Amino acid sequence: MNNATLAPDPSLVRERPEVYGDAHPKELLRAIVEDGEHLLPLENQHILAADQFDRATLLQLFRLAAKYESNPHRFSTPLQGKILISAFYEPSTRTRLSFESAWHRLGGDIMSITDRASTGIAKGASLADVGEMFNNYADCVVLRDTREESLSEMMGSRRIPTLSAGSGIEEHPTQAMADLYTILKWRPALLRADLPPAQRITLGIIGVPGKMRTVRSLLKICSVFPEAFARIHVFHDGAGADDSGLLPELRSRGLDIVEHDGGFDAVVPQLDVVYINAIAWVGNGFERHGGQYRLDEHTAFKDDAIVLHPLARGDELSTRLDHTARNWYFSQARGAVFLRMALLTCLVQRKGRVLDVV
Amino acid sequence: MNNATLAPDPSLVRERPEVYGDAHPKELLRAIVEDGEHLLPLENQHILAADQFDRATLLQLFRLAAKYESNPHRFSTPLQGKILISAFYEPSTRTRLSFESAWHRLGGDIMSITDRASTGIAKGASLADVGEMFNNYADCVVLRDTREESLSEMMGSRRIPTLSAGSGIEEHPTQAMADLYTILKWRPALLRADLPPAQRITLGIIGVPGKMRTVRSLLKICSVFPEAFARIHVFHDGAGADDSGLLPELRSRGLDIVEHDGGFDAVVPQLDVVYINAIAWVGNGFERHGGQYRLDEHTAFKDDAIVLHPLARGDELSTRLDHTARNWYFSQARGAVFLRMALLTCLVQRKGRVLDVV
């Protein structure tokens, strides 16, 4: 009798939209030979910087991420009995849930801190003491704070592994690991030992190295794989873009980095991968940069070029690209969960439960 | 030596108060023949409206709820390995914990969002993008927001089932399902195919259909079972009570609805069930309505009449009714957990683990 009400609102009929870029984690998996030895440096480590591990360690990490992504329901209990403290003293949904989802999918338990006001820090507890307490309560800590120095203050007394989930303007290392993981899934051939120079890719980054932690961490992790990049173009709004002197250091590691103030339209036809971000976290708020840059269906992309974005996005990235093959930013967000699963497994020394050969 | 201190403060000696209405979920269980086929329409669905499913589907849902309630410890793992995002952008304890308890009792894991300020939405992320991300992190989403349109914005990109836990003034579908489940537990005979007209019940609703989502959803779900109700009396404060034109639509589905501005004392002796609510959620705040109505021990209830209330309550419902047989509102809150367990089980396609015949 209620047939009328059974027909759902058409705006709510969900097609299952294809997320580009999820097709082939197995190709990356096959491109890397499993070698658990290289994951040893991750055990019980703090994760503060995107470039703190060597190439072999990162590759094995990517391999494990691809293994998880290829068969997301195969491993559901490696972290059973392990407890994560997920402490976000700066607002976040995406990154917090990404980490927590990763931990839950592996069977672990979680205690969340979602704002500073609800914590003992409000009554003057020192961060070092809070860190000391965390040792008693959990097996791992994921930490985000607006102050870069908070992480090192807390880590000083930490005996359990602690990951930065974004520290002020400094670093967002797991985001960068997920970024590179996405690029390697898209083109596993970049890992070939005999990669011809002509097959190196050209990466365009729209963002401000001096102010955006995502951009800083991406550039740093690229410097661990300099042979994969023919050139990296960085587009920003000019003066003060690299106050920290990061770019000279990275050039010395073998990256060919060119900075631009404008001129994106002339360069975009050469770019294999375009990474764009407009938000910089500064102090307790954020700034928007790069108002002159925008990606949409009229952008003169190279054939087969893909777009990455750490999200959340604003006007700089048109939603009209969402349903095109350029869209690897949703895949990037999806892959980040598996990358974090791989990293967390190694940090808490449970890799033995998921590797084929131990 | 401390005998004095061993005698507890008398105010804290807890009797185990009888909660009326919990006695017979089994009677409802026996009144409905199990038929898993009818639960198929629930698989992977969004739940936005109390009347979006047909009678047979709702009955099987109520049966499963009664099965859970009859033996609350029998099924503890059907949702093992499944992750719920519990996103409450509007303040709530009761509804959030009711959903989360339902999910936990079935063995699933949960990630909670308890306020908008701690989320990426604060930095301008679009709801559609947040919804897209949720696809990567979880298997199901429970969502409450003050804006009715938030749900459809987020659901547009959602590939995992999403339930409304209350949307502005529009709907609160699971509350209505729990309301009707309570009424059917109280009087399973209402489901008899040969129900004599004289045994139909008369329902009184104190509330404002145009402004209260609980009242709107209750009326809508009643319209799926029009044969059970002789008449529905709606009591409110007059003008503007049904701006949305809901009542004419429901009358066309077979409900005999009479509106009143006052005059409750004259009608209450005819009412089998009295449902009362005084709070309307409007925008970011709430309004109180129906100041002329109040239920207490002096109300001239019909013999055997029961009282329902979605809670939280104010002065409109006297606590002096709590320890009387009128009080089915505590049973209603208790049953809501089991109703939600049943619904969630079906949405994430785990009903095969709890049905006797699959």
Next chain:
Amino acid sequence: MNNATLAPDPSLVRERPEVYGDAHPKELLRAIVEDGEHLLPLENQHILAADQFDRATLLQLFRLAAKYESNPHRFSTPLQGKILISAFYEPSTRTRLSFESAWHRLGGDIMSITDRASTGIAKGASLADVGEMFNNYADCVVLRDTREESLSEMMGSRRIPTLSAGSGIEEHPTQAMADLYTILKWRPALLRADLPPAQRITLGIIGVPGKMRTVRSLLKICSVFPEAFARIHVFHDGAGADDSGLLPELRSRGLDIVEHDGGFDAVVPQLDVVYINAIAWVGNGFERHGGQYRLDEHTAFKDDAIVLHPLARGDELSTRLDHTARNWYFSQARGAVFLRMALLTCLVQRKGRVLDVV
């Protein structure tokens, strides 16, 4: 190629600092004969006061805590299928995570409330009704509130066991249990039936009994073991320090308590244990007291004396004591998790899963 970046920042190289006082929970374990009968009074109880149980019950509780602490990974599932509501209406990290960690380590699930603003209480729900709802959602409640009367209001309708995690200025019973547990781990001989008077210890407490819940609860639990204490010195800032008349009551139970306004330097060489706290929770804020007292490396401690502090600390306790044998405050915080594990196990009637003889 990135060898430079592989060398971690020296400030982040974590030694595994020795936490004093963790060495010998087994000694305490051996000092108490297991007898599950004495844990019966804990079943399904509300925990409001540090002195609500007798000596034998507390000893068995300490024994179970020592059992957990001696082998932290042995028992991971006693609370499987049980749900905790962790409701902190007053800011807290340490105590909340301590309780939640205890529950998770035993395999249970948790629903957290971390601030009053996100709850139904904001819309005027009565605490008694909230308590009634909690019965439906969980198996146990941990509750902190700035108002002392909140706990008894909510407990009135609670059929599931409820623990105070700190109530205004009144009590913090599990903190006191953890304090005494620490003292007994440090010196299990205090439990000897034939303890010579000369081996009783002298305890110094820097704090305000009339305003500090931690101090009040510690004094109350000491009164259950008066034979262990030769004398208790209480140091505060003078008038109004014991408005509540607690000290005369405790003296009548056999404690020899001496109050001081200043003069700490003269007494400290006699003290075996120095307990210090500077924060009093009053209303919605806190006060600092005892500015004249400070413990540091120049304090003239007795040989072998230890320091306890409920944390969070301020200037009253120098971090220069952290890496000395005086520091039992970190052990105290660590032990609190195991003490809470023991207490929670008994409250929800799962002690049968962890006792050797049942």
